[in-house]
Amino acid sequence: MEFKTHISVRNLSVFYGTQQALKNITVDIPDKKITVIIGPSGCGKTTLLKSFNRLIDSQDGMKVTGQVFVDGENIFDPQVEVTHIRKKMGLLSQRPYPLPMSIYDNVAYGLRIHGTKAKKELDRRVEHYLKEASLWDEVNDRLHTPASRLSVGQQQRLCLARGLAVEPEIILGDEPTSALDPKSSRRIEQRFLELKEEYTTVIVTHILRQAKRLADYVIFLYLGELIEHGLAREVFENPQKELTKEYIRGTIS
Amino acid sequence: MQRKRFLKDIIAGRLMLVLTVFSGLIVFLMALGLYFRSQPILAVKPLSDLLFSSGWHPLRGEFGFLPFITGTLWVTGVAVAIAIPFSLLTAIYLSEYAPRGLREWLKPLIDLLAGIPSVVYGVWGVLVIVPLIKDYIAPFYGTFSTGYSVLAGGIVLAIMVFPIIIHVSLEIFNAVPYEMREASWALGATQWQTIKHVVLRKALPGVIAASVLGLSRAFGETMAVLMVAGNVAKNPTSVLDPAYPLPALIANNYGEMLSIPLYDSALLLAALILLLVVLFFNIISRIILVRIEGSV
Structure with missing residues (x-):
């Protein structure tokens, strides 16, 4: 199967102090597909994900070599202005962290910091993205109450709406369902499947069954190294490397 | 056994x-x-007379606290007006911008400020701040001042209050989850937007508590202010006027003038007022801080 590349990673190594978290990774992330990064904990999954929007920048003692191209632009080029890279991507973290403000303001936050001021426009878009994240029906009567009062599952969907509101091209999910109950997890997964027509999606997970449900494309990392990557069905049904086989069988974790 | x-x-x-x-x-x-x-003086004069009259003539039996109260408020006000912006910006820099190495170096250095005896601040104020005001600041505004003034007291107090506000604010900023900042950055917010809309917003009650704690320290501080504020029992009308804050009044006179009838009682009433006000500020800020710890 041929696909268009959205993010291409070339010889990427990331160091935290003397410790090397990623070792010379080269891989292409397909456009408008769900790519799932799997691997045991501490293998560099989150580092790889957070290098895409350069959130790893704020770690002390972080050093990067190699390149990551998004839409053909090397995002680690010192000339690059980081906020416009981040605006291209919505992030869902392991636990939802609503900002300390109302439900409405959480979604409007990204719009406001990028210059949308008109009340009508904000109203329209907040409603639109809350619907996109399938949260509107549950909160439309209390938009101006603090977001922290929502349940964890609702908060995670709010974070999705907040991320979508800045009109990204890419959705990044760092184990986005790990704090959620099974029902809320399924709702988030469902949204990912529906949204993949419009967005390139990259998800980190350590839940193999979730990876199988969602993935079009799989990247398997082990101790900072890229072991295997390819179409989901091929990797899951016919892994080429011994380590991948063992991980999928569940003998290493 | x-x-x-x-x-x-x-x-x-x-x-x-x-x-x-x-x-x-x-x-x-x-x-x-x-x-x-303080009962003897309250028995002969109503509290409101004592608090709101300006005549301070103990020999004639007049004990008006107003000049001392306004003196305290002026000096504390100036101190807080200087200390809050300076120490907040310092705390923000240390918590949000400074590389870890620098932060680990600077934090103990700032905390050290809190350990300097206040008489040393007083001497420093007399030697540095007072001449600075007399020779440069007052002439710049075309007026005369001896330098012993509200401003001198305020500046010295502000520096004494810095470490408290910085220390508490840093703790408060630390309590804001890192992931909340990440969420904001991930939306393309700049560092400053993140600080303004997320970190400060989340930390606001704590920052207020930190400021109140600093304020109560400034309010009751005696030694340093006594040495630089001028100690003239008149309502100040500008920051270049001298002031006579309550703590300085007590420290200067208690034990000296006790042969004058009611003087002793008046000073102890002043001490009581001071104690209650400082206690009140402290309790308020503790309540806020405890609430925050409970909610994080």
Whole structure:
């Protein structure tokens, strides 16, 4: 199967102090597909994900070599202005962290910091993205109450709406369902499947069954190294490397 | 043998209990003592007269606290107006911008400021701040000042209050989850937007508590202010006027002028007022801080 590349990673190594978290990774992330990064904990999954929007920048003692191209632009080029890279991507973290403000303001936050001021426009878009994240029906009567009062599952969907509101091209999910109950997890997964027509999606997970449900494309990392990557069905049904086989069988974790 | 062992245990326990209860009670005992000792003056003059009249002529039996109260408010106000912006910006820099190495170096250095004896601040104020005001600041505004002024007191106090506000604010900023900042950055917010809309917003109650804590320190601080504020019993009308804050009044006169009738009682009333105000500020800020810890 041929696909268009959205993010291409070339010889990427990331160091935290003397410790090397990623070792010379080269891989292409397909456009408008769900790519799932799997691997045991501490293998560099989150580092790889957070290098895409350069959130790893704020770690002390972080050093990067190699390149990551998004839409053909090397995002680690010192000339690059980081906020416009981040605006291209919505992030869902392991636990939802609503900002300390109302439900409405959480979604409007990204719009406001990028210059949308008109009340009508904000109203329209907040409603639109809350619907996109399938949260509107549950909160439309209390938009101006603090977001922290929502349940964890609702908060995670709010974070999705907040991320979508800045009109990204890419959705990044760092184990986005790990704090959620099974029902809320399924709702988030469902949204990912529906949204993949419009967005390139990259998800980190350590839940193999979730990876199988969602993935079009799989990247398997082990101790900072890229072991295997390819179409989901091929990797899951016919892994080429011994380590991948063992991980999928569940003998290493 | 066995019995002796248990007896010792019981005695040690009881003794420590008594000491603990006693140190907890000291504040109340002091307040109570001050209250009773200030009764004689309250018996002859209504409290509102004492608080809101400006005449301070102990020999004639006039005890108007107003100049001292306004003096305290002026000096505290100037101190807080200088200290809050400076220490907040410092705390923000240290918590949000400074690389870890620099932060680990600077934090203990700032905390060290809190350990300097206040008389040293006072001397420093006399030697540096007072001449600075007399020779440069007052002439710049085309007026005369001896330098011993509200401004001198305010500046010295502000520097004494810095470490408190910085220290507490840093703790508060640390309590804001890192992931909340990440969420904001991930939306393309700049560092400053993140600080303004997320970190400060989340930390606001704590920052207020930190400021109130600093304010109460400034309010009751005696030595340094006494040395630089000028000590003239008149309502100040500008920051270049001298002031005579309440703590300085008590420290300067208690034990000296006690042959004058009611003088002793008047000073103890002033002490009581000071104690209650500082206690009130402290309790307010503790309540806010405890609430925050409970909610994080």
